[in-house]
Amino acid sequence: MMTIQLISGEFPSTDAVGLISEMIQVKIKYHEQKIDSIMNEEDIKNRERKIKSLHQTLADVKKLAEGIPGKVSMESQVTIG
Numbered sequence: 450m451m452t453i454q455l456i457s458g459e460f461p462s463t464d465a466v467g468l469i470s471e472m473i474q475v476k477i478k479y480h481e482q483k484i485d486s487i488m489n490e491e492d493i494k495n496r497e498r499k500i501k502s503l504h505q506t507l508a509d510v511k512k513l514a515e516g517i518p519g520k521v522s523m524e525s526q527v528t529i530g
Contacts, residue, residue, distance in 0.1 A: 450530030456523050462514040465521035472525075473507045 456468060480496040480503075514521055 450528060453527045453529070454525075455527060456525040459520040459522050462517055462521050465523055466511050466514045468523070469510050470507060473503050477503050 455472075460468065477500050480500050484493050484496050
C-alpha cells in the first residue's frame with residue numbers, strides 16, 4: 450500500500466478554493482474525456498451524474514470556505530493498494 454500526501458496545511462480561503470477547484474476540474478475533465486470514448490449509454494449517464502455531483506461539491510466548498518474567517522485547514526491524500 451502507498452499513500453501520497455497531496456495537500457497538507459493552512460491556506461487563505463481563496464487559495465484553498467483555488468486548489469480544490471483545480472483538483473475538481475481535473476476530475477471533471479477526466480470524466481468528460483471518458484464520455485467521448487464510451488459507447489455505452491449507461492456509463493455515459495453515470496459519468497454525467499459524477500460531473501454534476503462534482504460541480505455541486507465545488508459550489509458547496511466555495512460557500513463553506515467563504516464562511517471561514519482567516520485560514521482554512523486542509524488535508525488530502527490518495528491511498529493506493
